[in-house]
Amino acid sequence: GESVGLHLPTLSVQEGDNSIINCAYSNSASDYFIWYKQESGKGPQFIIDIRSNMDKRQGQRVTVLLNKTVKHLSLQIAATQPGDSAVYFCAEKEGPGAGNMLTFGGGTRLMVKP
Amino acid sequence: EAQVTQNPRYLITVTGKKLTVTCSQNMNHEYMSWYRQDPGLGLRQIYYSMNVEVTDKGDVPEGYKVSRKEKRNFPLILESPSPNQTSLYFCASKAGSTDTQYFGPGTRLTVL
Numbered sequence: 001g002e003s004v005g006l007h008l009p010t011l012s013v014q015e016g017d018n019s020i021i022n023c024a025y026s027n028s029a030s031d032y033f034i035w036y037k038q039e040s041g042k043g044p045q046f047i048i049d050i051r052s053n054m055d056k057r058q059g060q061r062v063t064v065l066l067n068k069t070v071k072h073l074s075l076q077i078a079a080t081q082p083g084d085s086a087v088y089f090c091a092e093k094e095g096p097g098a099g100n101m102l103t104f105g106g107g108t109r110l111m112v113k114p
Numbered sequence: 115e116a117q118v119t120q121n122p123r124y125l126i127t128v129t130g131k132k133l134t135v136t137c138s139q140n141m142n143h144e145y146m147s148w149y150r151q152d153p154g155l156g157l158r159q160i161y162y163s164m165n166v167e168v169t170d171k172g173d174v175p176e177g178y179k180v181s182r183k184e185k186r187n188f189p190l191i192l193e194s195p196s197p198n199q200t201s202l203y204f205c206a207s208k209a210g211s212t213d214t215q216y217f218g219p220g221t222r223l224t225v226l
Contacts (some may be wrong), residue, residue: 034213034214036217041219042219042220043118043206044140044157044217046215089156089157101157102157102159102215104145104156104157105156110220
């Protein structure tokens with residue numbers, strides 16, 4: 001498969017444990033945030049998103065938390081499974097009028113130990 | 115199946131030899147975009163298109179061209195590739211009214 005990155009921060013968790021992946025953003029004008037999962041050899045896959053008028057959003061086994069005060073975004077994965085092993089990217093979009101460009105973070109590699 | 119496709123998936127070429135990477139989506143999306151992904155630099159946007167015949171530069175447009183003659187296709191053109199364009203390229207698309215972009219499988223380009 002394709003190598004996504006050679007110098008990514010890595011989070012190693014035991015299967016069944018909960019995972020928390022963190023992301024700091026810098027643009028206080030960003031109004032939309034999104035998490036992507038990228039497995040080896042594949043393109044980024046949408047996981048969950050959140051708008052700036054919310055501070056929490058839940059999906060199936062995943063929760064995104066947004067703290068606008070400290071410009072921090074986190075992705076929580078419950079009961080982590082081996083299939084969750086991948087690189088996770090956060091991305092932000094600046095508010096209305098700034099176009100549709102997503103700015104991506106550098107990514108975090110999640111490794112799930114059986 | 116709704117998807118974004120890219121061709122070729124892998125390409126090795128030499129400096130200066132023009133190449134085109136195709137991108138096609140079957141979701142009738144207005145917005146399409148090209149990114150490159152490099153170790154330590156994450157995903158960076160090259161060009162994007164809001165609709166047919168409308169294209170704009172992203173963060174790293176130098177050395178690339180695009181065209182959007184049809185809604186479903188958004189080819190990336192490298193007129194004179196150089197080794198610093200060796201990278202993993204992703205095409206993405208989204209509906210104009212939404213923010214969620216959907217990505218293709220990627221094209222690994224090596225320029226010797």
